[in-house]
Amino acid sequence: MADSTTTIDDIEGELFKIERIREILVRRESELRYMMDDIQLCKEISRLKKELQKLIALPETEKSNEEKQREEELVQQIHKLVETRDFLVDDVEFERLREREEDKEMAEFLQSKLSKSYLQKATPVKEKKMTSRGQQTSAPYMTKTGLTLLKECCGFTCSIM
Secondary structure (H helix, E strand, C coil), X not given: CCCCCCCHHHHHHHHHHHHHHHHHHHHHHHHHHHHHHHHHHHHHXXXXXXXXXXXXXXXXXHCCXXXXXXXHHHHHHHHHHHHHHHHHHHHHHHXXXXXXXXXXXXXXXXXXXXXHHHHHHCCCCCCCCCCCCCXXXXXXXXXXXXXXXXXXXXXXXXXXX
16 A cells, blocks of 8 residues: 555455455355254254164064154154255255356456456557556455255265265
């Protein structure tokens, strides 16, 4: 900022970069929250399945009414957790699509902004201005989507599902 050649466009460019970094961090935080929720659900499902397997291993004739009732409760709890996880995966997919749309809109905005500023700065004399690495506009940063992370963590190939 101490440089007297800093222009409003330079400042706006830096603000866009900062805003983009903030968006990336917010998205990553959201993905991590989804992952934490998914891990918790998977752990709980796994725990309930182990308990259910112990009860199923008992011969039907030796089971008490409480054990039969507990079996049914476990099946219902597992079903509810699997439904909750399905909603979680749907939310992750919805977020991924929303983020993709936001990225597309941002790219279009930046393209129009860069085109306008380029036309305004165009001069008949060709001067090539060298910019430092910190001044260059960064390309959109792509991360693994939450859905991909869920699939890897405990998704379609998960042993407990």
